[in-house]
Amino acid sequence: MTFQPFAPLPALAITAVLVLALFGWAAFRDLKSPATSRGEKITWGRRAAILVLTLFVATGPSVLEERSEVAYINLDVYFVVDRTGSMAAEDYDGNKPRLTGVRNDMTTLMADFSGARFSIISFDSTASRQMPLTTDTRALSGWITNLNQEITYYSAGSSLDRVREELSMALRQGATRNPDNQRIVYLFTDGENTTDTERLSFAPLAQYVDGGAVLGYGTSDGGRMKTYDPSGYGNSKEYITDWNSGDPAISVADANEITALGNELGVPSTLMDAPTDLSAYSDGFNPELITSEGRRLVTVPQLILWPFTAVIMGLLLWELTWQTRRAARKVG
Template identity: 40%
Template sequence: MAGGSAQAATTDVNVFFVVDTSSSIVAEDFGNRSPRLEGVRQDIMAIAGELAGARFSLLTFDSNAVVRMPRTTDTTALDTAVGVLQPQVTTFSKGSSVTAARKLLAERLRAARDSHPERPRLVYYLGDGEQTSAAAPDAIKVDGGLANGGAVLGYGMAEGGRMQENTGQRSGNDGGAGYIQDRTSGSGGDARLVIDEGRLRWIAGQLGVPYVHRSAGDAVAPMMQAADPGELRRAPEGAGLDGRTELYWIFASGAFLLGLREAFLLLRHWRRLPRAQAIPNAQAIPVAQEGTARQAEEART
């Protein structure tokens, strides 16, 4: 997004980040065997940089969906909230659905629309499509017009990666925590979860936004293809306030032209006024002074 006008337009945009924080988000197959969550953090802040001045909200989901940060223009607060994101504590994990945030997202989008219907709403879903719940995922589709753009961003590789356990303590990657074990087969060993791009594309179709796979070093532009506030406002007729065209400048221009015409007519009228009207008054002073001088002379004689 380039140009001052485009950047200024982002101040009227609400952006919702929906992040998968189930155990699979730390699978070590992003870049040089880094956790997928590292790519998520980088991309969120890159998008925030492109949409400077927008209002950002952060939602996360694993077994439950939570609002981590309500809407704010404070990108420092967003950076802090994103920086402390961790996967669900491993012992608490009982399986998660890729659409666990559907109700919470719909509520937040509806609240944003009701409070400021003129502001487009972008949704960025960041995850790997891994469905660990036994039940099939419910549709994440939101009411028409609630989401005006955004993208579904996918992380991970086909071969998958190992996932370090989250014990709930600050262990990091220093060897203090082990890796989640594969208990689905008798062979054991470290579990490896792979990206499910088919499911991510399905989610993108539900939200009406593009799907973009993300790898280390990828450009920002593909994530922004459906996030131009200028394009969002040029919605089809009948799309409501989100697609309205601002016409106030037409009336403002008309008022300016009328005022300019009145000023011209007034100036022309003033220039046509007879200059003689001011002359008698100017000559009356010397005449009056001459009469006063004669009277003074007569009084002395």
């Protein structure tokens, strides 16, 4: 037999000591008299049995059982998505926004790694983990479908430093919790960096990365970007303006930055201005091969509560019957 406590052991132990101490004091107070009847002794014995069994159930008595289950795929895929305003630049596949390519490529990669776990980290003015590692592809598809650039009013320019720490944290947590899993990172960006400071290197993250790619979007000629305001108060058909010239701002993809990011992470990189076959960036990670066995035996604890709870219920009914008769005698 093993145990799966319903509360942390220290808290359970402290609670048990306090409850047993109070119970012992109450029992001693009622039973210390030499005139204590046999019925009262039986009553306190019954109550003691209820208390001990309840505390025992709280420890989660279990037996270990072997079960056959489908082995999970030990492959974690991280999608890191640039949502800054520049990703709305209309220089992908003609005059489509760069995010159009991102949506299509995320959908393709999700299908390529069917059965893997996926996580989404996005960054704009801030970085956040939009979705923890999950196999829920419906939720993933919903996020991809609704992917848009950040709200223009809150835009603070482009900086890859914003996502570095969030990605580092996610990868380190994944490596700690599932050290045998393989981790693949796909960074979707145009490489643009509008800050004056030199960005931090992504090289320290490479130790946690087993594959993936830096997928760049846009052209060296650049494209205009429409504003985005989901509230409906702004005009999302207007183009973002260059504050210096007053003309529509132009975002140019930074091919050198995309290459540098790939080198630092130890993964290939590419700059795309049209739909591209991504098979070269997913080869070698066949989820069916990464799963070593189709099924596996696992040992899981199975709670066995019903025998003890049945006894507790019987004792409680006995206590209720006794209390009812006692009250009736007092009334009579």
